[in-house]
Structure formats: structure tokens, C-alpha cells
Amino acid sequence: MSAASKGSTPGYLVWRLSNKWRVAVDRALAPLGLTHAQYVLLASLYGMQRSGSNPSQRELADHAGLEALYTSKLARTLEADGLIERTRDPRDSRAVRLALTERGREKVRPALAAVQVLLGRLLAPLGGLDGPRTAEFMRDLTALLEAPLD
Structure with a gap:
């Protein structure tokens, strides 16, 4: 057991691991000109589109686990960079549909x-x-993520 985990609470360890992962991803993606948050949005959109989905901004936010307002801000930045297209949903004027551009697909592949x-x-x-320990870890993380907080 490391000094970092000795006497620590599970919440503290989750927080430390989350921060470690975020920093590592930011460093790995910096040469590609992406932040971790931009990557999450692009990679999620890439996966959804490969599965045949044409998600709304709200659907993408829910899928990526990001706040809707933050997703909107990120989407505008990624659109300005030519990585995604935002179009109004013809069936619901309040909804915005998102799609990767060819440039976006070219950018997300090396990031993935x-x-x-x-x-x-x-x-x-x-x-x-x-x-097998990774599979067990994934099950545990999923259980924690699916547990209601209220």
C-alpha cells in the first residue's frame, strides 16, 4: 500500500485517480492540440456516429457525462475549429444536432x-x-457510477 492510500478514504482515492487521469490525458493530447474535455466530446461523438446515431447536443452531453451548458460551449469552440458541425434539428427547433467533420474525424483518430x-x-x-482484475475494476466503477446519490 502506498503512502498516498494509507489512511485515505475511497472518495479521496477516486478524486486522486481522476485527477491523475485528467492530467495524463491532457499531456498526451497537448501535441494534438486537444484538451481532455474536447477529446471526451469528440471521442463520444465519434463512437455515437459509428453506432449510427446522429445525436443532439443534449444526447451527447448525457452520453459523455458532461453538463449541457459546458457541452454547448465546447461544441461552439469545436465548430469554430472546423471539427464538428452544429445544425438545428428540423423536427425540434430547440435541439441542435452534432456531427464530426472530416477534419474532426482526422483529429480524433490519433487522439483515440x-x-x-x-x-x-x-x-x-x-x-x-x-x-480479469481490470474487468472487475470496470464492474466496480460502473456500480459506483450507477448508484443514485439521493
Whole structure:
């Protein structure tokens, strides 16, 4: 047990791991000109589109686990950079549909690869991406994320 975890609460350890991951992703993506938050939005949109979804801004926010207002701000920045297109939904004037541009797809692919390598390094102590301890860790994290707070 490390000095960082000795006597620590689970909440503190989750917070530390979250910060470690965010900083590592920001560093890995800096050469590509992306922040962690921009990556989350682009990678989520990429995955949703590959699954055949044409998400609204709200659907993407929910999928990515980001606040709707923050997603809107990020989407505007990514649109200004030519990475996504924002269009009004013809069936609901309040909704905005998002799609990656070709430039956005070209930008997100190397970012996905960089984060995958980083994830492999982070999970190495648990046996790597395909290790049984990683699968158990994923189940535990999912259970915690799905637990209601109220």
C-alpha cells in the first residue's frame, strides 16, 4: 500500500485517480492540440456516429457525462475549429444536432490511439486492458457510477 492510500478514504482515492487521469490525458493530447474535455466530446461523438446515431447536443452531453451548458460551449469552440458541425434539428427547433467533420474525424483518430496507449499504461498494475482484475475494476466503477446519490 502506498503512502498516498494509507489512511485515505475511497472518495479521496477516486478524486486522486481522476485527477491523475485528467492530467495524463491532457499531456498526451497537448501535441494534438486537444484538451481532455474536447477529446471526451469528440471521442463520444465519434463512437455515437459509428453506432449510427446522429445525436443532439443534449444526447451527447448525457452520453459523455458532461453538463449541457459546458457541452454547448465546447461544441461552439469545436465548430469554430472546423471539427464538428452544429445544425438545428428540423423536427425540434430547440435541439441542435452534432456531427464530426472530416477534419474532426482526422483529429480524433490519433487522439483515440494516444489515449488507448495511456489507458494500457494506467491499467498495467491490474493486468492490462484485458486482465480479469481490470474487468472487475470496470464492474466496480460502473456500480459506483450507477448508484443514485439521493
